[in-house]
Amino acid sequence: MRESDLKEYTKEPTPFAAVAVAIIMSCIVMFFMVGCTVDSSNGLQDETSTRTGAYGVTLKPSTGMYVSFETIVNVFGDTMACMGMTAQDVTVQYVSYKEYFNGAYGAPWGGWIVNSNLVFVNTDDLGLGFQREAGIDKEILRHEFVHYILYYNGADPKHGNPMFAQCGLGVNTYN
């Protein structure tokens, strides 16, 4: 839930029905943003070997993950369902952009390497005053997966595509 929404909902005492509607509405909003799923794997974790799961989703050895490999696969499935498209064989890796790309790609949350099946999540501290967590990881992954799924389907994978607004804006709640 966005902080601005929270303020709106809590401005004054509201009857139970209004609260229930607010909760349902926020869940609908959450659904489009993060799939309305509760991730129990909130906390830093590593994968020491390469793993491949459903849809050919591959995770290369990664450190500093706030979601499990299973969650990454689920996010890919959710993103495809949201877009009404299918794809496979995406490869995800968590890296320090500073070390891995030597500054070549700046300091984003993550990225999709254009015209490839490679998606990265940046583990560097971006100096924004708060920590990455599972919700942010999922928003990053959804956004980068939208790039890849569009590309895989021969559609325009650039940010102008309305699929980003529909299924993967990125880390908008925190900007």
Ligand SMILES: [Zn+2]
């Ligand atoms: Zn993007």
